[in-house]
Amino acid sequence: MGKRKEYRKEGEIEKAFESAIKKVLRIMIGVHPQFGPPRPVAAISASAPLSVQVNFSEGAVGVMVLGLDQDTAAHLTEAFCCESLEIGSADFIDAISEITNMIAGNAKRNFPQGARISRPRVRIGADLEAGPLSKRPGVHLDCWTELGDLAVEYDVRFEPEDSQEETDYEVSTCG
């Protein structure tokens, strides 16, 4: 097996996600996000009124969940598509999925060995999930924009030894 690049420097993963969110929201939607300090969470969950999950595999193992309220989601997708989309419609799901896909895709470009990302899974309605998406601690990143607030939670691991045993990621099947 080839030598794996160390990726444990304080804040590097946080920076990867923050930079990805900033880039996607600024370039594709025209908003300028501000971030709160990253804080640890006991587990990653889909507890926001609307959440979009992307799983990472190959090179990095983990999960990212974008959480936001429905108003913010409506404003963001409207700015992204230049038209108002009904929450829950196929076009809305497509738009919010694509935004999340770009955030995850951009974050992973800064991972030491890249990664594959799953198709986004959209959940509308808080607490739809019976259990957490990851049983391991993760990071919560608050983000404020002109169109509303959102948060990203993630748990990403790079070393092979902790990539399987402790992981309990739900398999994403819809996009």
Added chain:
Amino acid sequence: MKFLLVDDSRTMRNIWKKVITSMGDNETIDAGDGAEGLKVFLEQGPFDILLVDWNMPNMDGLTMIKKIREADKSTPIIMVTTEAEKPRIIEAIKAGVNNYLVKPFSPDALLSKIQETVKKTEAVS
């Protein structure tokens, strides 16, 4: 010009269309995955330029491009994707991609890529 747009996101295809329409009187045909894209390419071609996403259900963009290149070496293809790691870009170029744009992109960036690709193609032919 006649464009084939292949992305599983309708939102993304619409964004591409807006940029292409802003360039002038162009025709666009959509496909929602690589398998559909390949079928449309073979049945409704020739196309002047293809815009192709990488990660799609049924058949990914790279597989689609490899299959197209078995029969057609010249139609310019721009890959528009979140895949930004260098080995992936090299893989795409080896498969026959002429130009590469990483999402997210501004409308101007897409416009420039299309114009650059067209110019390169005209210079070769």
